[in-house]
Amino acid sequence: MQAFLDIFDIYLLEAVINGILLGGVLALLALGLNLIFGVIDVTWICYAELVMIGMYAMYFMVQYYGISYFIAAPFTILLVAILGALLHYLVIAPLLTAPPINQLLATGGVLFVLQSFATVAFGIDFRNLGIRLPVLAFGDMNFSYARLLSFVAALVGMVAVYLFMTRTFTGTAIRAISQDRQIMALMGVDTKRIYIITSALGGALAGLAACLLVLQYDVHPFVGLSFGPITFLICVLGGLGNFIGGFIAAFVFAEIISLGGLFSDLEWGYVLAFAFFIVMMFIRPAGLLARRR
């Protein structure tokens, strides 16, 4: 019995730590989405599909053109940032005054476009980078190096965004706009420009996430569906537009998935996470960290 408990505990600890590592990437994804929501007040349903496009970009640059991973990564981030800005310019900008539901559905249309574009252009094969990073053995526990790397990179990315938002003029303007949309235009801030910059920044975060996810997962046109919904739920759970809430919610969610998956199939981890989300919605409709009104 004692031996059984020992093994169990090791697995439990491993699952907890893997959950934390998974949480890092989810937090990064949630940050990008939260940024868009907090500033522009739009939900990009197609956010995960931008990540998917970024993953393909990484795949082709590294596999076909033999560019080193670390040189390809900045290009991918730039590419997805441009995509984000384009998305805002072409789809969101004409709909800024439309009902929020229409904006949400329009990005749903973009989701279809990106997904089927990938299907048409790249086929439905599963592709991977072919880079197999070593597995880190620590005691009796195994952690993938790729997860550790993405966790660290995600943290660095988030700190960079935090510094940008608090230490630069543009960042301050972005935060100001998220507090009051109308007044800032009167204060001489070019809201259109700020929106484009924010969208590009959100896109860049998606690009960074793509660079990290491509290390762990195969790329295929529907890969976005496997973590897209989770990202929205995290943002809502944390309170849409609330960065710290999103950060905490990402780790809560990752732990639920990781621990739920420990006891049964991975799908049940997701089922648990979704159910947890619905229950939380009723307890704290405005997010984990919302102040009671």
Add this chain to the structure above:
Amino acid sequence: MTRRGRLAAWAVGLAALIALPFVYRDPYHLHILVLILIWSFAYTSWSMMGRFGLVSLGHGGFMGIGAYVTALLWNHLGLSPWIGIPVSMVAAGALALVVGYPCFRFRITGHYFVLVTLALSGIVLQVITATRDYTGGSLGYTPNRASANKLLALQFDDKTAWYLIALAVWLAGLVVWHWIDRSMSRCALEAISEDEDAAAAAGVDVTAEKLKITLISALMTALAGAIYCQYQMFITPDTVSGIAVSLQMVFAAIVGGLFVSLGPTVGAIITILLAETLRIGFGTKAVGWDNLVYGVLLVLFIIFLPKGILGSVLDRLKPQRKVSSSS
């Protein structure tokens, strides 16, 4: 058009639709028509809620429950779909109430409502995939073929029978639509979609009204899923449940126009014909093209024609009606 004239037009159109399979027997075209009717019914069910600003991405979940509960009861318990379909509808309705009541009670609206319902269809999809010992997981599921009594098993080889069933179900959907359209609930729900607090202050029971329309919509969507399952005799989690199906409903309803009764039907005709034309025209090369065109159309429609094709055409034809209906 006078009231009598409109009734006559409906009667003639209906007679033509009923007579069609007896005159025209091309099995492929009938198959497409059956699909259009079934999906039109599903899209109409979605629009019941969607037209009042209750945008749900959970309908993929209701449809999946309708299809899978019916098929599972038939295969594992030998329960005829005649009982299985009502049971599956009750299951979907119960789920709708369980999720809907707290949602409406705690004023979860707009983005938040969309995302809660998104989680709902995510749960249904994952449960179907996770219980793969019973449901076949993502590989799909086939109801057992009935050997003797086809009627009891609700399995027909004849396309004409299915055409008539689908037509009846579709018609029932339109009847429900008109019934709601002429009821007090419609006024209440329109008031709610404009301003919840004002509606509540004016004496509208916001939670009850929203719950009622959600229940009706969920029941109908489950029925659509069950009928689809019985007709196709093969279901996969991806074709009847999940976020993709939910988005497909939203898309078709918006393209057709979700504020007019025949709008979702027009949406179904356009989307299915588009998919079929691309499939025939390009063969396997067309994988993905239909969705690419859908996506571009969806974005363009939301930007330029938010009332949908049929809605905009009707507006264009009768500018004076728009004034009277909005007052």
